[in-house]
Amino acid sequence: MVSKFTLASIVLLAEAHNPSILSPDWLKKNKVITENPKQFALTPDFALFDSKSYNLIVDRQRLQLSAKKPSLQSVKSITQIITKYLEILPHIPYLRLGLNFEWLVEESETTAPPEISLSLGSIIDISPLIPDHEICYGSIIYAKESDYKMRISIAPPNEDAVTYKFNFDYTIKDRPVEKVIEFVTSYIEKYKFAFNIVKKTIEIKGVE
Secondary structure, eight states: OEEEEEEEEEEEEESOOOGGGOOHHHHHHTTSOOSOEEEEEEOSSEEEEEESSEEEEEESSEEEEEESSOOHHHHHHHHHHHHHHHHHOTTSOEEEEEEEEEEEEEOOSSOOOOOOOOOBTTBSOOGGGSTTOOOOOOEEEEEEOSSEEEEEEEEEEETTEEEEEEEEEEEOTTOOHHHHHHHHTTHHHHHHHHHHHHHHHHTSOOOO
């Protein structure tokens, strides 16, 4: 099997972002994103900035920053960008923070993706309840820590692969911005934590 890191993004929900200020010049001047845009759009209610490395989409309630080519380095870069945004705009009433990752585990010549089974109450095999259907199992795991809730979704997009999707959800309403920045800077730690879960569950040497 081969694991591929396919998504790295941070989502920041707020009562009122101000998309209209997020011009390419503003982003570069304030050292938020210094790359030149390949594409951008700017209105009072919506901003889009798309460059070689990043995709930034902002509306009044939601900011999402994604890496074009997910890697450990891009995780570090996204952390720095969101941290800078928070430092420049600490007065915005922020509500929620989401740290997100995704890996795709594909079949190789010698090994298939891990199998997912299901037991539901006293039922070990659900297939007799769904006759004449080809069944693929997935799994959703919820885990709670003092500062966040983690959701892990594991599902087969096709018969030759399994996707692992991680979401670390923080409630940050009324939190000081310094604490929000602390949560954001844990993004690298959460990446290593999530990747370790992928590696341990499939017992492969993954590719970061």
